[in-house]
Amino acid sequence: MRNLVDGKATVVTGGAQGIGEATALRFAEEGADVVVADVDEEGGHGTVDAIEDAGGSAVFVETDVSEAAEVQTMITRCVEEFGGIDVLFNNAGIDGPLENIVEYDEDGFDRVIDVNLKGVWLGLKYGIEAMLADGGGSIISTSSIGGQVAVPEYSGYGASKAGVSLITKSAALEFATEGIRANAIAPGLVETPMVNDIMEENPEMEEQFRNMEPMGGLAQPKEIANSVLFLGSDLASRVTGHTLAVEGGYLSQ
Numbered sequence: 001m002r003n004l005v006d007g008k009a010t011v012v013t014g015g016a017q018g019i020g021e022a023t024a025l026r027f028a029e030e031g032a033d034v035v036v037a038d039v040d041e042e043g044g045h046g047t048v049d050a051i052e053d054a055g056g057s058a059v060f061v062e063t064d065v066s067e068a069a070e071v072q073t074m075i076t077r078c079v080e081e082f083g084g085i086d087v088l089f090n091n092a093g094i095d096g097p098l099e100n101i102v103e104y105d106e107d108g109f110d111r112v113i114d115v116n117l118k119g120v121w122l123g124l125k126y127g128i129e130a131m132l133a134d135g136g137g138s139i140i141s142t143s144s145i146g147g148q149v150a151v152p153e154y155s156g157y158g159a160s161k162a163g164v165s166l167i168t169k170s171a172a173l174e175f176a177t178e179g180i181r182a183n184a185i186a187p188g189l190v191e192t193p194m195v196n197d198i199m200e201e202n203p204e205m206e207e208q209f210r211n212m213e214p215m216g217g218l219a220q221p222k223e224i225a226n227s228v229l230f231l232g233s234d235l236a237s238r239v240t241g242h243t244l245a246v247e248g249g250y251l252s253q
């Protein structure tokens with residue numbers, strides 16, 4: 001059987017660990033050529049090595065997604081290395097401060113918006129520009145269930161993730177006739193370094209986290225990666241503007 005994303009030039013931001021790492025590996029397994037982009041050089045090279053060890057093709061491009069020039073370079077490197085760009089996974093993100101709005105630090109708010117929202121906007125801006133010159137493509141951005149329901153002390157994060165779903169719709173409408181699809185995923189709780197760090201710092205939250213989703217427990221990064229793979233592949237050829245929740249039933253309550 002043909003692989004799902006054979007030969008598709010794919011950029012994954014936040015590819016050094018967690019959901020991004022799992023998605024980069026999964027796309028490579030299904031035949032994609034992958035640009036792993038991240039601020040974490042060591043982790044990024046680790047993902048590239050794992051892809052190459054499994055017989056796949058990948059390069060690392062050090063990128064801070066909140067910097068326009070670095071996002072442009074990331075996209076250009078993909079076109080140079082792999083002859084175009086077919087899929088972009090705008091996934092890099094940070095959780096930011098964990099405080100109520102009164103206590104929330106203003107610089108922390110700016111940073112979470114810069115990385116999670118502006119970073120996605122920059123990816124759409126330069127990714128779509130390159131895709132238009134290359135016959136179209138599919139962009140998937142990482143939102144969160146925290147962008148659909150308010151989580152106390154996560155105002156900056158929640159606003160950034162709600163924004164991701166909205167600009168995803170903007171991009172979908174603006175380029176619907178030009179071969180560009182734009183979708184988002186909204187994970188619930190995924191067992192990644194981001195969530196493990198929160199549980200380590202606040203041990204009392206672990207039990208609450210593990211009981212949060214109706215299906216129980218935490219999702220594994222690969223379960224998110226498989227949903228991204230669907231949206232990035234031609235199986236989702238008529239799906240655009242959508243935010244796909246991958247949250248074990250949480251939003252059905």
Ligand code: NAI
Nearest residue numbers: 014016017018019039064065092093144189190192193194
């Ligand atoms: P993680 O913290 O394990 O990995 C995030 C990666 O993004 C890291 O490799 C980090 O170096 C990179 N990164 C951070 N800032 C960056 C920047 N400015 N430019 C480039 N790379 C940068 O996080 P995880 O859990 O894998 O999260 C990935 C995405 O999924 C994030 O957008 C997060 O908000 C979102 N998400 C995660 C959930 C979870 O339960 N883990 C739930 C819902 C959404």
